[in-house]
Amino acid sequence: MKFITKIWHPNVDPETGEIGSGVFGSWDPTDTIRITLESIAKLLEQPNLQWPKNAEAAKIFKEDQAGFAKKAQQWAVQFAGAPSIENDQARYGGYNPNLVQQFVDMGFGVEAVVKAFEFVGVDRNNGQDYTLEEAYQGDVLARLSEDW
Structure with missing residues (x-):
């Protein structure tokens, strides 16, 4: 799985948008779209730092939560058209x-x-x-x- 829009997150590759394969555990054919989307939402809220796809984001997340949030917001504004907090x-x-x-x-x-x-x-x-x-x-x- 991958994001088409760039996202600043420890478990998402900043270039390809791919989500780290190890973060979900093993896939099961009985998994529904709902279960998959809930897993992604949980991952976005609570990164799995054992399986980073973006080492820099993981490092900043561990060391400076405010700095991480600021950079994530900047990417959301730049790549997803989110409103700028400063504006x-x-x-x-x-x-x-x-x-x-x-x-x-x-x-x-x-x-x-x-x-x-x-x-x-x-x-x-x-x-x-x-x-x-x-x-x-x-x-x-x-x-x-x-x-x-």
């Missing part, structure tokens, strides 16, 4: 996307909501999600309505 963070001005989304769902644009948050003085809370106080909600809505 999302910049787009939301450091605010948690869920906090912004509450106002976007009311019909306001992301940029307008971020500007209103900044104008009103909404705490970024290090990008963590939290419930915005009613007074701030009213102030943000008032500001957004002025610009509408």
